[in-house]
Amino acid sequence: MAMDKTFDAGRAEARIYAEWEAGGAFRAGANASRPETFCIMIPPPNVTGSLHMGHAFNNTLQDILIRWHRMRGFDTLWQPGQDHAGIATQMVVERELAKAGNRSRREMGREKFLEKVWEWKAQSGGTIIGQLKRLGASCDWSRNAFTMSGAPGAPAGEQGNFHDAVIRVFVELYNKGCIYRGKRLVNWDPHFETAISDLEVEQIEQDGHMWRLRYPLAEGATWDRPVEWDDEGNPTRTEPCDYLVVATTRPETMLGDTGVAVHPDDPRYRHLIGKHVVLPLVGRRIPVVADDYADPEKGTGAVKMTPAHDFNDWKVGERHGLRPVNVMTTRAAMFLKDNSDFLADAQVSQEALALDGLDRYEARKRIVELAGEQGWLDGIDADRHMVPHGDRSKVAIEPYLTDQWFVDTAKIVGPAIDAVREGRTKILPEQHEKVYFHWLENIEPWCISRQLWWGHQIPVWYDEDGNHYCAATEAEAQAMAPGRSLTRDPDVLDTWFSSGLWPIGTLGWPENTPELQKYFPTDVLVTGFDIIFFWVARMMMMQLAVVEREPFHTVYVHPLVRDEKGKKMSKSLGNVIDPLELIDEYGADAVRFTMTAMAAMGRDLKLSSQRVAGYRNFGTKLWNAARFAEMNGVWEGHATRAAPPAPEATVNRWIIGETGRVREEVDAALAAYRFNDAANGLYAFVWGKVCDWYVEFAKPLLADPATAAETRATMAWVLDQCMILLHPIMPFVTEELWGLTGQRAKGLIHADWPDYGAELADPGAEREMRWVIGLIEEIRSARAQMRVPAGLKLPVVGVALDAAARAAWAGNEALILRLARLDGMTEGAAPKGAMTVAVEGASFAIPLEGVVDLAAETERLERSLAKLEKDLGGLRGRLSNPKFVASAPEEIVAETRETLERGEAEAAKLRGALARLAAG
């Protein structure tokens, strides 16, 4: 076996992954004999989705937790799957169909269209699975779930029956009175022609206009309208006015106005309360009502009320008995001709208005035109304001009055709040708990019906009289309504209603499956903050409502991956970094390690490819350490061993202790979800300790027959530990090395996670190594400062060594000579023209006369001395402060004292060296 110079990630990753899969490494139950279980539910990506950075990050963290627990012997399940993503998928498939020149969804009909969606799913729904595999995600793919599995029309091969669980929950919640049907104002998406929930609305700031309209006062009423103002905007002159002025950004809604609101204390209008205005065009007499909602500061202080097309107006309307009058159809066009609500009041002929059937924006123009012509347009102001948009369709949504199904969230929210408040479920970082509480404590009813086709059809049937029957099947519904002719509600459920059941649904509920018993409640949910409301809160509410248990004990909310400049990655900005391209270029391990190292809790991470390159080099570094070992016969006859060897050489004892330390560090970091600490700790250990020092120290030891064998054993063990500890973060390169470097009973993915710790530390060895490393660093530093040619070996004179220093030197002479590039030591007085370096309990003089520029060195020493003196001054000041000595913890005081003593000794040596240099 001869190892290649580097790890060829591009070639090896697919092979390694295939081996894991073929060996059933990801299967739940692989550790079935163990009592502890560990389960993570993947946040199911949209079946339309492809892997973006957010997924890559999110799934890397999950995979780390999963691999870590698997190696620790937990019976581990990482449940994968995809979400059917109602609107998103319907949109994608419609677009695809249009591209292929097919008939539209409507022409095609529901059944045929759904067939097409399933076809599409079969064809390209697995894309993201392949991409997750490239990342190294060790999900149990044999259990892959889908939120629409088992739905009518699902192809035979589709495993699972998520549909039944969803329907069953709907029926249960309905029967408990937690789901109801109601005619309410909803966010209507005119593009998809469906209701959407509050959460699916996003506010976008847009330039627009504010139109001021005049509504004539009835009963001969007037008010004093200001016509002149002073510099501060206070009115200086008023004139009696026989109309009210209302301002609106949507003038077309005026046809549905059924009131005008003013503030009860507004002196301008107080006398008008209870009087009426006559709505232009329609002639409807509508009341002036007093309501705190009307803000005297805004607009004209009088605000038109359109309860059927505005959420605030709806509330005001309820308080004052203002009737909602719908003036738009589902397509957001005017419909007046057949609108009985509207016709009841209309006193103008529809033809004269010429509004019927107009799109809302056309209608807006027409209304403004009419207002101008008829003299009730008071003015137009430019206005920039927020306009609600459908988050998928990107069109302005229209509040619209329809019959919809709602979850009465107020009834099921309590346990979800309590679970977090009482710590049964923890949200990390904690700051997110506040947001969670705030949302849940102010929760609104959840509109769950969607006028779409792709989704779980609502299990409700209507009879001829409009009575409804909720049941799991049509037969059951029919049994509830004997002899009546039933039609099923055509609407489907909000996608999030089904994904809200992801934890129990994927585990086979309502059957009490072994998986459900074993893995539920699951352990940790790893997710981004953007779906805390959409998904996390709903899972909490729904699991608690249905099975009365929290779905997970921890929610780890990870930060957002942004681009190098800190901008959110988005297609429209064109700043999207494709994780697959990064994987192609640097390998999955490098991408994973980068994200892990940057995953500090609660802070967004800015990703740059340069950083990824750096961590790719880290993998190479480990690879080369193993390669060095191979060249030195370290792996010959090596077999996995759990316990560390018991070597005699200081260096070997030292590195074993360091390994124990890093293992504890990694475990503590992962247990606290401090992924970055785990990654950075390992990086510092592998590169900074093992490669920089241990491998270098090992070179002379391997050459010496007295220490070669134990050094080979130690190095093999230490490198094994590096592979094991790094495996959760860098699974591919470590697995490859594992296979190349010894007799292995099982793959690294199954290797036993170590449980040694600080007890491996050997204080004597550590002290000695600290001394040796300190000395070498001092000498190197001095050599570099003095520009001693790197190839030139120098002698060194030990000056006044104490016994410990002499012993440390004697025990490590070969190491020191080699790494400090010295050619031998004598003891005695420092010669003239020598530079002195100080380490604990010893000082060494390096004769430099004739070798280098002594004047420059003098300068350096003086600088060091000055800096040292400054630091020492601070320390002396602190120690001479009685309050510090009295109130600081003892160990801090002791530490300060030691630091001062060491510093003073060093300063003395520097002074000595300076004196000698001056003499020379």
Next chain:
RNA sequence: GGGCGCGUAGCUCAGUGGUAGAGCACUACGUUGACAUCGUAGGGGUCACAGGUUCGAACCCUGUCGCGCCCACCA
């Protein structure tokens, strides 16, 4: 309007009371048999600003400035 977070080296960021850290970038030297995807050494920071608490503050409190995000807001 309400809430949350951030401001530390040129850049990206760690660091939750005890003399400021990493990676990258930069400078100098170096191909010494694991690694140039490398090694050694070095320069570089009044921790946004102002107050306060404390023996001691990057860290805790108050305020100011700057940046980001979430929620609400279609008069």
